[in-house]
Amino acid sequence: MAKRLVVVGGVAGGTSAAAKAKRTNSQWDVVIFEKGPYVSYGGCGLPYYVEGEIEKKEDLVVRWPRQFREQGIEVYTHSEVKAIDVDKGEVEVYHAQEGQTRRYPFDALVVATGARPLVPPLPGRDLEGIYVLRTPDQGEAIRRELESGNVKKAVVVGGGFIGVEMCEALARWGVEVTVVELLDQILPPMDRDMADVVARYLEEKGVNILTGHGVEGFLGRDRVEKVVAGGEEIPADMVILSVGVRPNVDLAREAGIQLGSTGAIAANQRMETNVEGVYTAGDCAEARHIITGEPVYIPLGTTANKMGRVAGTNAVGGDAVFKGVLGTAVFKVMDLGGAMTGLTEKDASRRGIPYSVARITARDRAHYYPGGQRITVKLVYNSETGRLLGSQIVGRWTSVKRIDAVAVALYAGMTVEDFSRQDLAYAPPFSPVWDPLLVAANKAVR
Amino acid sequence: MAKRLVVVGGVAGGTSAAAKAKRTNSQWDVVIFEKGPYVSYGGCGLPYYVEGEIEKKEDLVVRWPRQFREQGIEVYTHSEVKAIDVDKGEVEVYHAQEGQTRRYPFDALVVATGARPLVPPLPGRDLEGIYVLRTPDQGEAIRRELESGNVKKAVVVGGGFIGVEMCEALARWGVEVTVVELLDQILPPMDRDMADVVARYLEEKGVNILTGHGVEGFLGRDRVEKVVAGGEEIPADMVILSVGVRPNVDLAREAGIQLGSTGAIAANQRMETNVEGVYTAGDCAEARHIITGEPVYIPLGTTANKMGRVAGTNAVGGDAVFKGVLGTAVFKVMDLGGAMTGLTEKDASRRGIPYSVARITARDRAHYYPGGQRITVKLVYNSETGRLLGSQIVGRWTSVKRIDAVAVALYAGMTVEDFSRQDLAYAPPFSPVWDPLLVAANKAVR
Numbered sequence: 041m042a043k044r045l046v047v048v049g050g051v052a053g054g055t056s057a058a059a060k061a062k063r064t065n066s067q068w069d070v071v072i073f074e075k076g077p078y079v080s081y082g083g084c085g086l087p088y089y090v091e092g093e094i095e096k097k098e099d100l101v102v103r104w105p106r107q108f109r110e111q112g113i114e115v116y117t118h119s120e121v122k123a124i125d126v127d128k129g130e131v132e133v134y135h136a137q138e139g140q141t142r143r144y145p146f147d148a149l150v151v152a153t154g155a156r157p158l159v160p161p162l163p164g165r166d167l168e169g170i171y172v173l174r175t176p177d178q179g180e181a182i183r184r185e186l187e188s189g190n191v192k193k194a195v196v197v198g199g200g201f202i203g204v205e206m207c208e209a210l211a212r213w214g215v216e217v218t219v220v221e222l223l224d225q226i227l228p229p230m231d232r233d234m235a236d237v238v239a240r241y242l243e244e245k246g247v248n249i250l251t252g253h254g255v256e257g258f259l260g261r262d263r264v265e266k267v268v269a270g271g272e273e274i275p276a277d278m279v280i281l282s283v284g285v286r287p288n289v290d291l292a293r294e295a296g297i298q299l300g301s302t303g304a305i306a307a308n309q310r311m312e313t314n315v316e317g318v319y320t321a322g323d324c325a326e327a328r329h330i331i332t333g334e335p336v337y338i339p340l341g342t343t344a345n346k347m348g349r350v351a352g353t354n355a356v357g358g359d360a361v362f363k364g365v366l367g368t369a370v371f372k373v374m375d376l377g378g379a380m381t382g383l384t385e386k387d388a389s390r391r392g393i394p395y396s397v398a399r400i401t402a403r404d405r406a407h408y409y410p411g412g413q414r415i416t417v418k419l420v421y422n423s424e425t426g427r428l429l430g431s432q433i434v435g436r437w438t439s440v441k442r443i444d445a446v447a448v449a450l451y452a453g454m455t456v457e458d459f460s461r462q463d464l465a466y467a468p469p470f471s472p473v474w475d476p477l478l479v480a481a482n483k484a485v486r
Numbered sequence: 487m488a489k490r491l492v493v494v495g496g497v498a499g500g501t502s503a504a505a506k507a508k509r510t511n512s513q514w515d516v517v518i519f520e521k522g523p524y525v526s527y528g529g530c531g532l533p534y535y536v537e538g539e540i541e542k543k544e545d546l547v548v549r550w551p552r553q554f555r556e557q558g559i560e561v562y563t564h565s566e567v568k569a570i571d572v573d574k575g576e577v578e579v580y581h582a583q584e585g586q587t588r589r590y591p592f593d594a595l596v597v598a599t600g601a602r603p604l605v606p607p608l609p610g611r612d613l614e615g616i617y618v619l620r621t622p623d624q625g626e627a628i629r630r631e632l633e634s635g636n637v638k639k640a641v642v643v644g645g646g647f648i649g650v651e652m653c654e655a656l657a658r659w660g661v662e663v664t665v666v667e668l669l670d671q672i673l674p675p676m677d678r679d680m681a682d683v684v685a686r687y688l689e690e691k692g693v694n695i696l697t698g699h700g701v702e703g704f705l706g707r708d709r710v711e712k713v714v715a716g717g718e719e720i721p722a723d724m725v726i727l728s729v730g731v732r733p734n735v736d737l738a739r740e741a742g743i744q745l746g747s748t749g750a751i752a753a754n755q756r757m758e759t760n761v762e763g764v765y766t767a768g769d770c771a772e773a774r775h776i777i778t779g780e781p782v783y784i785p786l787g788t789t790a791n792k793m794g795r796v797a798g799t800n801a802v803g804g805d806a807v808f809k810g811v812l813g814t815a816v817f818k819v820m821d822l823g824g825a826m827t828g829l830t831e832k833d834a835s836r837r838g839i840p841y842s843v844a845r846i847t848a849r850d851r852a853h854y855y856p857g858g859q860r861i862t863v864k865l866v867y868n869s870e871t872g873r874l875l876g877s878q879i880v881g882r883w884t885s886v887k888r889i890d891a892v893a894v895a896l897y898a899g900m901t902v903e904d905f906s907r908q909d910l911a912y913a914p915p916f917s918p919v920w921d922p923l924l925v926a927a928n929k930a931v932r
Contacts, residue, residue: 052919085854085914099854102919205913330909341919342912363907370911379911408531408545437915438884444910444921445890451908452898461809462897463776464890465816465825466788467651468531469883473498473548473787475890 042069045355046131046146048121048291050074051083052341053322054152055103056348057355058113061150065356070113071144073133075120078176079105084341086179087202090186091209097176124149124295126315148317148355151292151305152348155285155323155339164258170279173202185278186213193218195267195276197255198283199226201371204238206280207247208373215278218248220255220269222283229369231384233399234432237416241376250274285339287324300326302337309361311351319355321347328364330451331382331429332391338367366430368447370440377437381447382430385420396423398456398484402476404439406468415439417480419446419456426455426484431477442477456484488515491801492577492592494567494737496520497527498787499768500598501549502794503801504559507596511802516559517590519579521566524622525551530787532625533648536632537655543622570595570741572761594763594801597738597751598794601731601769601785610704616725619648631724632659639664641713641722643701644729645672647817650684652726653693654819661724664694666701666715668729675815677830679845680878683862687822696720731785733770746772748783755807757797765801767793774810776897777828777875778837784813812876814893816886823883827893828876831866842869844902844930848922850885852914861885863926865892865902872901872930877923888923902930 045061047054050072062070072079080103088094105115116135123132131149134141157172159165171182185191194210196203199221210217219226219242226242226249227235239249253270258279260266266273287304298314300306304326311319323339325347343365353360368381388395398419405412415435421428431446433439449459460481466473474482491507493500496518508516518525526549534540551561562581569578577595580587603618605611617628631637640656642649645667656663665672665688672688672695673681685695699716704725706712712719733750744760746752750772757765769785771793789811799806814827834841844865851858861881867874877892879885895905906927912919920928 082852082854082914082919084912084919085852088855088914093856094854102853201913340912342910342921345919346907366909368909368911370913370916372913372915377916381909381911406528406531407548408528408540409534410539441911441916442887442890444888444908444923445894447909447911448891448894448898448900448905451904452894452900454894454898458897459894461792462890463812463814463827463893464788465814465827465887465893466530466786467647467816467818468528468534469818470816470823470887473528473530473791475788477890 043147044069045148047072047150049152050079052344053348055080056345057150057321057352060349060352061356064353064358068356072115073119073121074117087205087209089179090183091212097180150351151320152322153288153324155287158284162257167258167260168263170264172281191277193275194278196280203282204373220253221251222254224252237434300335302326304337310354319351321351330364330366372437377440378434379440379443380432381443382450394423398480400480402479409468415476417476419480421456456481460485489593490515491594493518493596495598496525498790499794501526502791503596503767503798506795506798507802510799510804514802518561519565519567520563532619533651533655535625536629537658543626596797597766598768599734599770601733604730608703613706613710615710618727637723639721640724642726649728650819666699667697668700670698683880746781748772750783756800765797767797776810776812818883823886824880825886825889826878827889828896840869844926846926848925852918855914861922863922865926867902902927906931
């Protein structure tokens with residue numbers, strides 16, 4: 041009888057693992073169990089679906105169950121894995137539409153249970169009009185409300201990447217947006233000086249930003265009417281909670297699969313957990329940071345896909361390694377973009393790494409080429425060895441993906457001096473003759 | 487008495503050298519002699535000035551003589567260095583506006599004499615309406631003709647980067663453009679399969695492309711009326727000759743400064759020539775190729791600036807090295823862009839390097855994000871070691887600068903497998919979850 045790989049969770053990490061496993065070894069049966077109604081959807085696209093840039097929630101689906109079946113992969117949606125018995129090699133699955141629980145044996149397992157939005161236990165949090173945004177159905181509910189035209193004012197709780205993307209989405213519907221952030225800056229993963237550039241831009245565009253304000257609760261009869269934060273009462277017809285996510289690890293922990301220091305599932309470079317034959321991938325898993333070597337929890341779509349391929353390959357007898365992450369991330373809000381990779385200044389400081397900073401503002405086109413805009417580049421580097429530690433960029437949204445060049449340099453372990461020597465592409469519409477990245481590197485070298 | 491650095495040539499390489507020298511060691515006198523009327527102009531912007539995107543030719547000037555003087559650098563325009571006496575340490579300079587020749591001693595010298603456009607000795611080449619585009623004054627002459635409205639049809643001889651950029655410039659004036667290229671493809675530095683993507687795009691936009699056609703001459707009474715190419719007579723009110731450049735090395739050669747195998751001035755990593763104290767930079771100098779280690783002649787604005795900084799630093803007693811080039815280049819034509827770095831397939835083949843190719847076409851945004859366009863990425867890698875050798879990209883112009891990530895990987899000596907592991911930035915407006923670069927790398931690894 042063919043061996044069976046069971047994949048728990050069918051979004052980015054799980055479906056990547058399943059597809060790669062089947063391609064690696066077609067002799068194996070591969071089965072995906074997904075709790076929700078969709079598999080393989082682009083969760084990162086949800087703010088744009090809410091915005092209306094993407095018409096239908098179904099457009100977010102990358103591959104439909106039919107397409108997996110054509111590849112020889114079985115897919116069960118509405119099917120929640122309730123328990124994993126690693127000794128017997130069995131999962132217990134509740135098929136919600138049939139109301140039945142069944143057990144399935146496995147020879148290898150990939151745990152890709154993803155993450156869930158953190159919902160702080162605040163008074164009034166069950167009022168109508170308060171949303172998290174993680175699934176297509178949640179996105180649809182938010183969009184329906186916006187389409188109704190009844191939402192005039194919205195509060196986004198949490199000014200992270202998704203919170204900032206939601207500013208664009210809500211503003212597009214003519215909604216007055218207030219971002220409430222507990223910390224003293226929006227975009228907590230970035231340094232404050234860079235985040236402030238984004239905050240000033242958003243304020244110019246009419247977004248209210250309240251940093252250093254913790255939300256104390258929500259007021260309203262059935263529906264939310266006000267958000268109480270820092271003693272203020274902020275009118276709100278809608279609230280988006282985007283204060284971060286937590287890995288879904290209950291199932292794994294109960295099965296005896298070890299969690300790491302970050303609270304997410306621990307795995308080696310082969311994405312194998314402490315239990316032989318049990319792998320993990322995606323937003324439930326921690327990863328090694330390429331710069332520090334430490335385990336980190338930075339759940340991102342690209343990482344989930346990469347982990348999934350490695351887990352899927354190894355689960356069916358192949359051989360692949362996942363080298364880790366730099367936390368490279370990018371976002372667009374209106375015409376602005378921001379990007380980061382590696383360590384921030386505060387990351388370096390917190391770890392006691394001796395560091396220096398080179399920060400420059402330049403144009404993103406040759407000075408004489410029309411339409412040039414300001415771009416700010418920050419490089420953080422080890423002040424003793426010169427090794428690049430990380431970078432952050434804020435500028436016109438089409439200009440910030442140049443962060444990738446720094447991500448590659450970080451992976452390679454380059455010093456700022458080496459980075460200043462890079463032969464980057466130049467023509468007047470694309471950058472000044474010295475790319476802003478090199479201007480920053482030259483400043484670091486001086 | 488202060489020591490004196492003389493810089494011969496005041497465009498990119500020369501002015502970079504002068505400025506860097508003065509910053510490195512302000513004790514030195516620094517003097518620039520420039521034959522033409524302008525110093526420090528952005529030659530790469532000339533097609534955009536012709537197009538009208540840039541209003542005045544003066545807008546191309548990066549720094550005016552006054553600005554150099556404020557920094558303590560003497561600048562002489564209309565001043566051609568006629569001879570270099572390396573034994574005496576003297577240059578002989580003809581100051582055209584005064585009609586006088588003077589001699590100036592130097593303690594160190596930077597030769598930055600640049601390059602000149604190749605003008606094939608064809609019948610009729612002295613007819614009016616035939617231009618090369620290298621200096622602001624040449625750009626102005628072309629633009630005046632276009633502004634007159636008398637140019638209905640133009641022939642661009644040579645389909646390299648500048649030839650292709652001129653297609654955009656001429657088309658903007660409503661001119662019907664024909665590109666005549668001797669080789670069997672436009673964009674000779676790229677591989678034919680990639681160049682053909684650009685050619686098809688240009689044809690869709692109404693540009694006529696004649697490859698494999700050598701120009702035999704020009705017909706007309708006083709003014710060009712026809713271009714004879716491959717036996718055909720192509721009507722033309724204007725001709726742009728863009729068949730490449732040659733380094734200006736006569737002055738150096740006559741002074742006993744050694745040329746390299748490429749015909750350009752040879753220098754070590756410190757940009758010092760065979761003559762102690764004599765440095766070189768810019769389009770007159772050859773460089774070491776980072777992949778092959780061979781000397782190459784790839785004159786580009788970025789390279790000129792980098793070489794200039796190194797030459798200027800060392801000339802006044804500092805210490806800097808120029809590690810070489812990858813030939814990274816990028817161009818925009820209308821809404822399309824192309825980029826390359828490192829070796830092409832034909833470069834690898836010519837050198838007998840065992841190579842493989844991974845070529846993919848993908849979308850440049852998440853499939854569900856509106857406005858995504860096709861992007862083609864080609865990776866060339868050593869089929870024995872897996873080491874990346876080069877890359878070419880064609881796609882929407884704002885998407886092709888991602889070539890920089892490959893340039894950094896090439897500098898670092900990465901394999902395609904390592905490159906497939908890069909943590910590149912992702913959000914739906916910027917790329918699919920697998921960046922097209924990674925899709926290509928994954929294909930190479932398979």
